[in-house]
Amino acid sequence: MIPTGIDDEYEVIRILQQTAATAVLLVNYRKIGDLRILKAIHKGHSGSNSILSEAHLLKGFKSPYIPTIYSVGETTEYYFLVEEYVEGLSLREYLLDNKLDENKFYDISIELCKVLEMLHTAGSEAVLYRDLKPEHVMLQSENIKLIDFGISVEKSKAKEAKALGTKSWASPEQLENGILDERSDIYSLGKILEYMQSNSSLKDDYRLKRLIAKAADVDKSKRFKSVCELKEELLKLRGKELLSEKFDEKHLNVNIAIIGADKSVGTTHIAMSLCSYVNKRIDKSYYKDMAGDDTAIRLKENLKNIKIKKGVLYHESFNALMDYGPAVESYDSPFGIYILDYGYTNQMPDADLVIMVVGDKPWQSKALPEWIIDKRVIILGNHIDRINAIQMAKRYRKKVFIYPYEKSVFKISSRAEKIFCELLKNRDGIDFKK
Amino acid sequence: MILKNKLKNTGNKKKLKNRKEKRSYGLTGAGSGLGTTHISLALANYMHSVLKKKVVFIEYSSKSNLISMFQDKNVSLGPNDGYMYKGVEYLLHKREREILDVINKVNAYIVIDCGCDFDSAKAILDHCDNKIVIGSMKPWRQREYIKYVNKNIVKNYDISKIKYLIDGKELAEIKLFYSFFKRRPVGVSNIQNPFRLREEDFDIINEIMA
Numbered sequence: 001m002i003p004t005g006i007d008d009e010y011e012v013i014r015i016l017q018q019t020a021a022t023a024v025l026l027v028n029y030r031k032i033g034d035l036r037i038l039k040a041i042h043k044g045h046s047g048s049n050s051i052l053s054e055a056h057l058l059k060g061f062k063s064p065y066i067p068t069i070y071s072v073g074e075t076t077e078y079y080f081l082v083e084e085y086v087e088g089l090s091l092r093e094y095l096l097d098n099k100l101d102e103n104k105f106y107d108i109s110i111e112l113c114k115v116l117e118m119l120h121t122a123g124s125e126a127v128l129y130r131d132l133k134p135e136h137v138m139l140q141s142e143n144i145k146l147i148d149f150g151i152s153v154e155k156s157k158a159k160e161a162k163a164l165g166t167k168s169w170a171s172p173e174q175l176e177n178g179i180l181d182e183r184s185d186i187y188s189l190g191k192i193l194e195y196m197q198s199n200s201s202l203k204d205d206y207r208l209k210r211l212i213a214k215a216a217d218v219d220k221s222k223r224f225k226s227v228c229e230l231k232e233e234l235l236k237l238r239g240k241e242l243l244s245e246k247f248d249e250k251h252l253n254v255n256i257a258i259i260g261a262d263k264s265v266g267t268t269h270i271a272m273s274l275c276s277y278v279n280k281r282i283d284k285s286y287y288k289d290m291a292g293d294d295t296a297i298r299l300k301e302n303l304k305n306i307k308i309k310k311g312v313l314y315h316e317s318f319n320a321l322m323d324y325g326p327a328v329e330s331y332d333s334p335f336g337i338y339i340l341d342y343g344y345t346n347q348m349p350d351a352d353l354v355i356m357v358v359g360d361k362p363w364q365s366k367a368l369p370e371w372i373i374d375k376r377v378i379i380l381g382n383h384i385d386r387i388n389a390i391q392m393a394k395r396y397r398k399k400v401f402i403y404p405y406e407k408s409v410f411k412i413s414s415r416a417e418k419i420f421c422e423l424l425k426n427r428d429g430i431d432f433k434k
Numbered sequence: 435m436i437l438k439n440k441l442k443n444t445g446n447k448k449k450l451k452n453r454k455e456k457r458s459y460g461l462t463g464a465g466s467g468l469g470t471t472h473i474s475l476a477l478a479n480y481m482h483s484v485l486k487k488k489v490v491f492i493e494y495s496s497k498s499n500l501i502s503m504f505q506d507k508n509v510s511l512g513p514n515d516g517y518m519y520k521g522v523e524y525l526l527h528k529r530e531r532e533i534l535d536v537i538n539k540v541n542a543y544i545v546i547d548c549g550c551d552f553d554s555a556k557a558i559l560d561h562c563d564n565k566i567v568i569g570s571m572k573p574w575r576q577r578e579y580i581k582y583v584n585k586n587i588v589k590n591y592d593i594s595k596i597k598y599l600i601d602g603k604e605l606a607e608i609k610l611f612y613s614f615f616k617r618r619p620v621g622v623s624n625i626q627n628p629f630r631l632r633e634e635d636f637d638i639i640n641e642i643m644a
Contacts, residue, residue, distance in 0.1 A: 031502055031503045032503060032627070032629055033626075033627055034627065034629075034630075294486045297484070297485060297486055308633055308636070309633065310633070311633075322484075323486075324483050324484060325479075325482055325483025325484070325486070325520065325521050326483060326520040326521060327479035327480075327482065327483040327520040327521070327522070327628075327629050327630065327631055328479075328483045328484060328630070328631045328632075328633075329630050329631065329632045329633075
């Protein structure tokens with residue numbers, strides 16, 4: 001059934017699913033030519049409220065893990081809900097043609113934990129998803145997305161919820177209309193992990209099997225108490241302890257902040273040179289303008305021999321992240337070492353290493369912020385006098401490195417390379433290429 | 435006195451520099467359904483989201499196609515009381531006088547979708563720094579395009595200062611247009627969504643702006 005009365009706004013592209021009283025349609029939103037999903041249900045259908053409850057449940061969430069709800073409406077006969085069209089393959093489709101390697105297995109597993117963790121903890125009360133199965137997990141280039149919240153409920157209302165769910169994925173208590181809590185979703189997640197493991201190179205990993213068996217135990221009291229607990233176990237198995245929320249993020253990037261003690265002390269020059277150096281000698285590195293100076297745009301306009309691909313500008317051994325506005329398709333951040341150019345600021349940035357660039361011209365400020373004493377902060381004098389560097393080192397009880405005068409940003413002299421090498425030596429997360 | 439003059443000249447240079455930053459683009463279509471609004475929107479969004487410019491989009495039409503897009507969204511108002519969407523300010527339902535005021539007074543990149551009624555949009559186009567004409571050299575529409583250029587553009591402007599766009603990148607169509615006007619048109623295709631531009635779209639938009 002295709003609901004009538006929506007033609008003005010939506011053009012039906014494809015029927016994805018339909019019954020006598022319900023339909024899931026891929027539609028074109030005529031006003032802006034955007035593909036969307038329209039779910040419709042006949043008002044006379046016993047589950048007609050599910051559309052409203054889905055919208056109600058998701059309205060508070062703004063997360064990359066779940067589709068955006070655009071609108072809820074009704075025609076004379078139907079309720080309908082319009083949400084983001086999630087492109088990509090479902091986990092089920094993906095595993096038909098692919099086998100997961102270790103990295104991919106853990107990437108998806110940990111992402112799945114995060115989605116459930118978000119649902120269980122983000123709102124005023126936990127939302128139980130209740131329909132976790134491979135068809136509902138959409139794999140995008142770097143993210144996953146959960147779709148179809150039709151039978152999800154708030155924990156306090158789970159008692160009144162009908163015993164719905166998909167056999168072999170839903171927990172026994174869910175199918176038997178028992179008391180539900182977060183552990184019910186953990187069971188389904190365990191079943192998904194089991195399914196993924198059987199289609200992966202980790203088929204015979206007994207430690208993983210034990211962990212999955214615990215998650216998908218029929219007796220819910222024996223399961224993990226929270227998704228967070230399960231996620232930590234997965235991270236441990238992967239060989240990476242849960243150090244901090246930053247490292248918990250899928251990209252284990254190292255951030256190096258470059259800050260100017262004053263304006264025009266050469267922060268951008270040094271940041272770009274450092275980026276080139278790291279790219280050549282250490283690992284993939286990306287320059288990012290944090291000061292809002294549109295540096296990447298100006299590089300695009302002024303540099304020759306550039307290539308822009310997936311939000312990254314490439315020039316010789318230098319890479320810069322383009323800072324596109326909202327009307328450009330978004331691209332996933334690449335993995336690597338980020339060189340963050342903060343320009344002149346007094347705020348201590350959140351970074352693994354902070355390089356404070358100072359000058360010694362008479363008109364330049366000599367006062368450095370109090371946080372200069374932090375272990376992560378290094379002082380780098382840009383082409384400063386040696387005596388001034390010694391005085392500064394005494395004042396701040398820190399070694400002051402001297403960066404030489406450099407004509408070119410991208411062709412770095414051996415003297416400058418030596419300084420960069422010293423700055424980055426023995427820093428966590430930065431391993432030099434052999 | 436000499437010093438005074440020097441200072442005066444420096445001031446003028448500064449003024450000129452500011453003036454240079456101010457750019458207006460008027461787009462007109464040789465007929466309806468040629469994608470004038472689509473390309474105008476792509477241009478405006480590119481200028482803001484990629485080039486980071488302050489951009490005002492003006493739809494010059496008695497019947498706005500865009501108004502409904504903002505009415506059901508909770509969009510905020512911009513400095514000129516237009517709708518702000520993805521960083522671009524949209525001025526809809528404006529009269530000729532008001533548009534000319536914006537072109538002259540607002541310090542921003544201005545993109546004007548003039549639609550396909552040349553006579554009513556002429557006064558506005560006259561004031562645009564860049565004039566862009568959109569048409570098609572497809573067999574069933576080429577006559578309309580050639581007639582439009584001959585009747586409206588050749589008569590009123592220096593045709594070498596106008597940018598011509600055609601839909602599609604067929605070499606034969608580009609050559610055909612060239613044979614009439616000795617100007618090479620820009621072939622435009624495949625900008626799928628002007629509100630969600632892709633990097634593949636950038637080159638063509640740059641060419642339109644050049």
